[in-house]
Amino acid sequence: MYTYSIFGFEIFDSNELSKRFANAAFRFRRDVVDFQSIVDSLFVPTCIVSVERKPDGRYGVMRIVAANQKYIDILAVRVIPGESGNSVYSFVPNQVYTEYFPQNINFEDVCFNAAVLKKEIHTYAHIYNVEVWFDIYALPLEHEDGDICYCTYTTIMNTDAVSLLDTYNSSRTSNDILKTCIKLHKANNLKEAMESVIAEIRLICKAEGCTVLLLNHEEEEFSILATNYVPNSTIKRVTEFEGYYKIANSWKDMIGEEGDCIIVRNEEEMDNIRIINNPWYLTLVEAGVKSVVLFPLRQGNELLGFIWAVNFDIENTRQIKETLELTTFFLSSHIARYQIFQRLKQMSYTDSLTGLPNRFALTEYISNLIEKKEKFAALSIDLNDFKHINDTLGFDAGNRVLIEVTKRWKEASEKGSSDIEKYLTCIGGDEFFIVISGYKNEEELKEVVTGYDEALTENLTVDGCDLYVSASFGYAEYPTDADNVDALISHANAAMNEVKKANSSEHILKFTPDILRDEHILEIENLIRNALDNDTIYFNLQPQYDMDHKLRGFESLARMKDSEGNVISPGEFIPVAEKIGLIDRVDGTVARKAAMFFGKLLQKTDAKMTLSLNASVRHLMKSDFLDEIRQILKDSGIPANQLEIEITESIMIDSVDKALRCIDELKKMGIQIAIDDFGTGYSSLSYLNRFPADLLKIDKSFIDAMNTGDSCRQYVAAIISMGHVMGFDVISEGVEELRQLETLKDIGCDFVQGFIWGRPLSEEEVEKLVAGIN
Numbered sequence: 150m151y152t153y154s155i156f157g158f159e160i161f162d163s164n165e166l167s168k169r170f171a172n173a174a175f176r177f178r179r180d181v182v183d184f185q186s187i188v189d190s191l192f193v194p195t196c197i198v199s200v201e202r203k204p205d206g207r208y209g210v211m212r213i214v215a216a217n218q219k220y221i222d223i224l225a226v227r228v229i230p231g232e233s234g235n236s237v238y239s240f241v242p243n244q245v246y247t248e249y250f251p252q253n254i255n256f257e258d259v260c261f262n263a264a265v266l267k268k269e270i271h272t273y274a275h276i277y278n279v280e281v282w283f284d285i286y287a288l289p290l291e292h293e294d295g296d297i298c299y300c301t302y303t304t305i306m307n308t309d310a311v312s313l314l315d316t317y318n319s320s321r322t323s324n325d326i327l328k329t330c331i332k333l334h335k336a337n338n339l340k341e342a343m344e345s346v347i348a349e350i351r352l353i354c355k356a357e358g359c360t361v362l363l364l365n366h367e368e369e370e371f372s373i374l375a376t377n378y379v380p381n382s383t384i385k386r387v388t389e390f391e392g393y394y395k396i397a398n399s400w401k402d403m404i405g406e407e408g409d410c411i412i413v414r415n416e417e418e419m420d421n422i423r424i425i426n427n428p429w430y431l432t433l434v435e436a437g438v439k440s441v442v443l444f445p446l447r448q449g450n451e452l453l454g455f456i457w458a459v460n461f462d463i464e465n466t467r468q469i470k471e472t473l474e475l476t477t478f479f480l481s482s483h484i485a486r487y488q489i490f491q492r493l494k495q496m497s498y499t500d501s502l503t504g505l506p507n508r509f510a511l512t513e514y515i516s517n518l519i520e521k522k523e524k525f526a527a528l529s530i531d532l533n534d535f536k537h538i539n540d541t542l543g544f545d546a547g548n549r550v551l552i553e554v555t556k557r558w559k560e561a562s563e564k565g566s567s568d569i570e571k572y573l574t575c576i577g578g579d580e581f582f583i584v585i586s587g588y589k590n591e592e593e594l595k596e597v598v599t600g601y602d603e604a605l606t607e608n609l610t611v612d613g614c615d616l617y618v619s620a621s622f623g624y625a626e627y628p629t630d631a632d633n634v635d636a637l638i639s640h641a642n643a644a645m646n647e648v649k650k651a652n653s654s655e656h657i658l659k660f661t662p663d664i665l666r667d668e669h670i671l672e673i674e675n676l677i678r679n680a681l682d683n684d685t686i687y688f689n690l691q692p693q694y695d696m697d698h699k700l701r702g703f704e705s706l707a708r709m710k711d712s713e714g715n716v717i718s719p720g721e722f723i724p725v726a727e728k729i730g731l732i733d734r735v736d737g738t739v740a741r742k743a744a745m746f747f748g749k750l751l752q753k754t755d756a757k758m759t760l761s762l763n764a765s766v767r768h769l770m771k772s773d774f775l776d777e778i779r780q781i782l783k784d785s786g787i788p789a790n791q792l793e794i795e796i797t798e799s800i801m802i803d804s805v806d807k808a809l810r811c812i813d814e815l816k817k818m819g820i821q822i823a824i825d826d827f828g829t830g831y832s833s834l835s836y837l838n839r840f841p842a843d844l845l846k847i848d849k850s851f852i853d854a855m856n857t858g859d860s861c862r863q864y865v866a867a868i869i870s871m872g873h874v875m876g877f878d879v880i881s882e883g884v885e886e887l888r889q890l891e892t893l894k895d896i897g898c899d900f901v902q903g904f905i906w907g908r909p910l911s912e913e914e915v916e917k918l919v920a921g922i923n
Contacts, residue, residue: 182292184215185242187301194219195303198246200264202296207417208261214243214299223304224249254410255470256302262467263287263300272471282307343375343480350458350476351377354442354469357460358384361446362397363484364454371397374454374484384459385436396429401452404445410470411443414463442469444477446484453484500575502548503555508576514584515634519627525586526594528624529641530601531649532579538616546611550618551579553611557604558583569597582638585624595657598622602656621648625660640664673725676717680709681734688743689909692918693761693880693902696894700922701880702759704795704902705743706909707735733768740764741781744792746912748785754919761793761823769796770807775814782818789819793844797825809840816841824877827868844900845872849883852903856888866896873897 184197196216201209216224221240240249246256255274262268270287283304290299343361351359358378364371371387371394378384387393403411403426413419419439423430433441436459443457456477461469498510506514518525532554539547555575562571562583572584583601588594602622608615623644631637644660658664680686687710690703709717726732740762747760768774782789794815796808812822823844847868854861865881872879881893884903893901910918 184299188215188217188220191217191303192219193303193305194223195301196220197290198260198264198300198302199243199294200260200298200300202265202298208257208265211246211257211260212243213246213249216240216242220304223306254412255474258412258467258470259285259287260300260302263289263302264298270467272467274474340374344377346476346480347375348377350472351379353472354458355462355465356458356469357382359456359458360387361456361480361484362387362454363446364394364397364452366398366452369394369398371454383437387432387436390432390435393432396432397455399426399429400443400455401445410445410474411441412466412470413441414466415440442466442473444473446477446481448481448484453481456480500577502551503575505555505573505575505581507574508582511572511574511576511582511584512634512638514572514574515627515637518584518586519632519634522628523586524627525584526588526624526626527637527641528583528585528598528601528622529638529645530581530583530620530622531645533619533621533649535579535618538618542612542614546614549611550609550616551575553609554581554605554618558601561600561604564600565597566593569593571597581620582641594624594626598624598657619656621645622657623648623660624657630660670725670728673717673722674729674731676709676711677722677726677729677731677735679712681731681738684738685710686735686738688739688746689911690743690747690760690915691902691909692907693759693900694906695900696898698906700756700758700919701900702761702791702793703747703910703915704761705739705763707739707763708909727765727767730767732765733771736763736765736768737777740777741784744781744785744787746915748787750916750919751787751791756919756922757791758919759791759793759821760787761795763795763825766797769811774811778815778820779818790821793821793823795823795825795846812841823880826882827872842877845877845879847879847881847898849903852881852883852889852893856892862892862896865893869897 188195188197194217196213199212199214201211203209224240253274255272259270259272263270267289269289270285272285274283274285284307285305286301286303288301290301292299347359347361358376360376361374362371363374373388376386387397390396400411413422413433419430419433422433438459440461440463441457441459442461443455445455446453456473458469458473498506498513500507515527532550535547535550538550555573558573558581562573566587569585569587574582574584576582585594585597588597602620605618605620608617610616623641623646625631625637625640625644627637631640640660643664644658647664648656648658687708689706689708691706692703693701695701707719707723709719709722711717723732723735726735743760743762750756751758764774771777778794781787782792796812815822821843822841823846824840824842825846826848827845845868847865851861851865851868855865856862869879878899880900880902881889881898882902884890884893884901884905886905890901890905907918
């Protein structure tokens with residue numbers, strides 16, 4: 150035996166409660182019944198209910214003839230002032246129960262079974278509008294007054310459904326449903342998880358079918374979230390009935406204020422549905438439904454939809470009712486979150502002005518098509534001179550133009566072959582995108598695109614002004630032009646921009662690689678110029694080590710971000726900077742910033758490290774290059790012997806005499822010289838022999854191939870040996886693997902640089918590294 154307290158009520162297990170009622174039963178005689186004494190002798194909230202027995206086996210009026218104070222306190226919780234007819238609650242014995250709370254089918258069913266059919270009942274109920282659960286016990290009394298039968302009715306409030314189940318062990322199925330609903334917490338796809346849950350509920354209910362229906366009150370529509378029927382079921386589905394939203398919406402008036410259920414078990418109860426809701430009755434008959442139990446799905450005061458089971462085992466009506474009641478409690482919160490997510494997704498995936506899918510929806514749609522690996526085209530569209538419309542007529546007029554254009558293109562999308570799919574989107578302002586799939590050939594695709602162009606041939610009238618709007622169309626195909634979402638959109642945009650630049654009568658262009666090459670170079674050039682103008686080019690430092698993992702120093706590496714803070718790969722912007730003649734400005738910016746940082750670091754740590762700066766051919770050939778380096782030494786305070794200039798070996802071909810004079814001057818200053826990317830150019834031993842260098846850097850391409858064959862290993866070993874013969878130290882770039890490191894140790898390399906011991910670092914990371922060593 151055990152007891153515990155919830156909300157001040159003493160609660161007992163079912164055995165203990167039965168004994169309490171047995172003791173109370175001794176207190177009443179057949180001739181004189183003191184109902185009030187019976188309920189007052191019990192510690193748990195209890196009332197006695199009278200039930201009128203009808204000759205046809207049904208029941209009539211039900212009254213609460215007596216109640217102890219604890220039950221009266223519960224009634225006070227359930228009464229809603231103003232809705233029950235009384236502004237102030239008071240309990241009066243022997244009143245019809247609906248004076249105390251709204252009509253409740255669950256209450257009536259329990260009392261009828263206990264009082265009239267003389268069954269001992271233990272069940273539970275959830276009252277949504279006060280968000281509590283009731284653990285319910287009902288026991289028959291022998292006393293009868295003619296056709297008036299009596300039972301005790303005990304309700305114990307609980308706000309925790311799980312702890313309630315701990316005391317309620319007779320319904321194994323309800324506990325199974327609890328475990329089933331846990332799936333929803335872990336589900337990535339609610340709809341798929343719900344299908345699984347509904348299938349299990351149908352089996353537990355031994356029903357022919359089970360369904361979850363959701364209501365969209367704004368659109369006056371319904372949708373089926375999950376459904377499951379026995380194989381070969383002949384029941385007609387609700388989706389086959391026209392205008393079924395009105396029928397589903399009518400159920401809320403039948404449910405009652407407390408979120409009760411609807412149970413139809415036999416012909417008599419089906420006839421009752423015919424009387425109170427004939428449209429629903431007609432669909433039930435046409436569908437072949439003989440029995441149904443239906444519960445509302447609610448979240449707070451919002452009616453989300455309904456769950457029901459049809460053609461179930463009516464012998465287990467109460468167990469099925471309890472199963473669905475508990476299920477709805479857990480499903481409702483998940484469905485509410487699902488609907489909120491769907492609404493947010495709809496908002497985030499829709500352009501607010503045109504109502505078309507937006508950029509997010511576009512990328513998702515294209516991703517799904519790519520997964521199918523079927524041919525399709527992405528069409529980028531931009532209205533020509535749209536800014537002029539906004540500037541002259543105002544943004545409101547511009548918006549009306551966009552709405553009219555959208556209307557015309559929607560109509561164009563509906564024309565043509567039904568085999569061709571067209572997905573029209575607005576990705577911002579006057580920029581549109583259309584995904585076209587299902588076309589047979591290039592000619593058919595071009596015909597579809599031309600249809601959108603021709604849709605703009607007639608003028609638009611806005612504020613009394615006739616406007617002639619045209620657009621530029623560029624398209625790219627999957628998979629021939631691009632094999633991923635970003636590239637496909639980018640290539641279509643490139644073709645569209647090419648049309649705009651041409652400013653000709655031809656408005657449509659298919660993507661070709663030549664377009665992208667010029668477009669990309671121009672884009673990167675603009676990024677470089679903006680970065681130089683705004684001083685947003687920065688540096689990282691990559692550590693260099695000797696073979697014992699002692700820090701030698703750092704190489705400065707140029708880095709750049711766009712206006713949105715996205716990092717641009719050096720492999721993209723360095724070649725463009727070289728091609729357009731801006732590499733010297735990039736080198737100078739990086740050298741100056743890196744040197745100022747490194748000088749301060751040396752002052753803090755007094756470390757014996759080298760800073761290596763890159764100098765392109767163009768930079769080295771500038772007339773003021775040496776003055777620039779002298780100024781860097783002066784401003785940064787770096788000792789000359791701790792500064793190293795890296796030059797590529799190609800300089801020896803381009804202008805060897807001038808280069809040697811410059812390098813000699815650098816050596817006179819005490820600066821070290823490194824030959825970068827050795828082995829990738831056209832240097833000869835004679836040139837190399839004349840070069841007053843200190844360090845030879847082996848290019849990463851040779852290190853990557855070094856362990857692929859004996860000849861590759863011997864080639865790297867020969868470079869190292871040749872460097873040593875000429876008095877150079879040798880450093881290998883791009884060392885990433887332990888096997889590479891071991892090989893370089895074996896063949897006598899002096900230094901290494903690469904991810905194996907250090908990636909390019911920010912200023913803060915460099916300071917931490919040096920501080921940790923010193």
